[in-house]
Amino acid sequence: MVFYIGDIIPAILLFQSLIFALVLFGDSSFKRRANFLLAAFFLVMAIQFFGLLAPNFGMKWEFFGSMACIYGFAYGPLLYFYSRSLIYKESEFEYKQLIHLLPFGFLAVMAMSKISVCEYAGAIMYLSLIGYIAVSIKGLIKYRNILKQVQSKEGQIELRWLQNFMVIFCLTLLLDIVDQFVLGLDITQGVSSIHLMLLFLINWVFYKGLKQPQIFMGISRNDVNIIQNQQVNTTPKKPNAEEHDELNRLDEFMRSSEIYINPDLNINELAKAVSIPARRLSFLINGFLDKNFIGYINEFRIELAKERLKNPKDEGETISEIMYDVGFSSKSSFNSFFKNHTGMTPSQFRDSNS
Template sequence: MTISISDIIPVIIVFQSFLFAIVLLTDNGPKRNSNRYLASFLTLLGTQFMVIVGQGFGFNSTFIVSCICIFGFSYGPLLYLYTKTLIYQSFDFKAKHLLHFIPVVLILIISGFGYSTCSVGGFLMYISLVLYIVLAILEIINYRKIIRETQSTLNQTDLVWLQWTLILFSIALLLDVVNEFLLSMYLVGGISSIHLTIVVLVNWMFYKGLKQPQIFLGITPMDVEVLRDKKNKPARLDPNINEKEELEKIESFMKANDYFTNPQLNLKDLADHLNIAPRHLSYLINTFHRKNFMSFINDFRIEKAKTRLSKPEDPKETVLEVMYDVGFNSKSSFNTLFKQNTGLTPSEYKNKYAQK
């Protein structure tokens, strides 16, 4: 019996999926809850490919064949719930989440009676996967809106890597649909392009999932309420007497110290220092400054950077040192915001305005 690369790739997926799942389950860090969901996803993937490997060696089961689509109906809910564990700090699995797995249970029951639903329900499986991908993307979009209202930086909070996980998963799904209904997705030597994409996906999910930022542990219910308040409260032009006093208090505090240079500064921290309720502070900033919290803080950072660059205390001080000192930890974000504010890059600004 000749073993080719096309036979080895599914075995690699099985080995890596189970190995990575074990590593994730043994991690007791602050992200252990989300790691459990990722481990469940990888275990499910490893199990499916173990079935594929077994079928390649002639091990077939009528029951397994009749319910093989349960894997497809499980990936979507697991990926969606994994997304929510990353986004929400206090997300816990509840009984209502079991509703996502009703198709899986029904397929298993029907298959147990000797009937196959996968032959007619395969199309529904693809619809289910697309639906859950869309739901996960919508969660990320909403999350980013909340982050801009409650955090002062994206560096430790942005989930670009999760977005790319969804893209890779979508590519694998698209290739599978094309292979199923249009044309073969096999490459030279019988190698499946779907399997190659899944190998990349498994390694990407494990590496990025384990290396995700540990400083920010997700948004809180209060953060969610902040965005909800912004959407529900009507726009106003002029503050009342109390609001004027509060706005002056905020402005005085921000100008009197460099509290905004803390890169981990968030809405709650600032609200605590000002003795103002976080949701009310957000309302004041959004309504009367016409900015979200992140933009509000970054404007102070940019002004501080302009001063430092034009009047350097140390002639040898670099732009990068200034960037970190004023509270930025992303060079691309700093350069983009600085140029939007001044029309110049930080280096150009320093060369033009620095006092010799």
């Protein structure tokens, strides 16, 4: 057995990927399907690095060399399915989705048959992987736009970490292309900068993927339909009598009930409380108040926060306590909304009114 310094990072990647995959395969939480897909991603990575290290252990399996350029045909679909499983609460596996993995399966069979595929599959693999990541990022952007129309909280449920991961993964791919076809990017003694980036990324995505709060449930198809329906409506300049009455009823209910202090409030819950269909409610808020749902709810929260900052319950009451009491669950979101609304930070506002 021969082991080089440059093999240390691939060995760590192999070990971690395999351990992460086993942990995720054994998960039984409500995110079981999402974690299963992430586990499959890690398992493919473990197989890839096992193939890279196999010759060091005297394993002369030629098909691993032929497989080196096709793993991306599995990474792309798995990342795409993983992102969709986090976005949509009703996301379920359908056998027709396996068609996305057919190129990987077909090329793997060819590689095991000792047929060289890298000569023509390598460039296509990069394009395929970048394409899947681009579609996944587009889906995440659409998801956040919908989220602002139907949910009243931000933060971790926006899945920005997943979008950032995919962007950095794309940059890693571009560096890999440079390393393969233009200029070698080894740091020293065969230590690959690409492997170091992958080591960072898989630890990051594993940590972030498991850190998602239990309250996150994704968006529903009904949430998507609310927005799609809204987009085809023509918004009048002024509300008619019926719409004016509904807007007044909504405002009176919001002020009297303080339903907005619920950090998990969504448009369906509010619609039920005021007896206005969710699509209609979204139309009223966007069309006549010129706000999305989260902006509308947060205005009430900010007004209550201002009152509490002026008149605290006791001398020791902190800004964080007020933030949670009025319905915010993210300090960064609270500070951002507060400053946009008042032109001051919460601390500055409290000091100016003390």
